[in-house]
Amino acid sequence: MDTLSKKQRSWNMSRIRSKDTKPERIVRASLHRMGFRFRLHRRDLPGSPDIVLPKWKAVVFVHGCFWHRHKGCKYAYTPKTRLRFWSRKFEENVARDTLCRARLRLLGWRCLVMWGCEVEKPARLCAKLSRFLPMTTAHVRPNPTTGRTRTAEA
Ligand SMILES: [Zn+2]
Numbered sequence: 001m002d003t004l005s006k007k008q009r010s011w012n013m014s015r016i017r018s019k020d021t022k023p024e025r026i027v028r029a030s031l032h033r034m035g036f037r038f039r040l041h042r043r044d045l046p047g048s049p050d051i052v053l054p055k056w057k058a059v060v061f062v063h064g065c066f067w068h069r070h071k072g073c074k075y076a077y078t079p080k081t082r083l084r085f086w087s088r089k090f091e092e093n094v095a096r097d098t099l100c101r102a103r104l105r106l107l108g109w110r111c112l113v114m115w116g117c118e119v120e121k122p123a124r125l126c127a128k129l130s131r132f133l134p135m136t137t138a139h140v141r142p143n144p145t146t147g148r149t150r151t152a153e154a
Helices: 006-016 022-033 083-106 122-132
Strands: 051-053 058-063 110-115
Touching: 022 051, 022 058, 022 122, 058 083, 058 122, 083 110, 110 122
Parallel strands: 058 110
Antiparallel strands: 051 058
């Protein structure tokens, strides 16, 4: 018999599931507000990037600081026990990430890594996304009266 309460079970599931994490949902919501269209987890691309913006030939990875080893980040600590196991695991993860980004670049894709800790700060998140993506027309809707975009008026 399943003795887990509903609450416990959903908590367990959220820990196990690697796709559609909370930081990922936050990044998606920001991109959406900025007016960008995107697709999710394209398995035909190296590393099946979390967010794919085909129009801009750009991908965004939302990486957990612990598993993907955010350099200098307090969340990227190393557990004190089973040191060899963790070191090897972390090395594999970082090597895989580096290889995936290299392969994507070879295919002509631009890559952005958003770290879990950056996503917690909305201003930092938006700033990083704006630097990465062309902000010319994606988020600018034509003025209903003049039919011109704000960029054209500026
Ligand atoms: Zn971090």
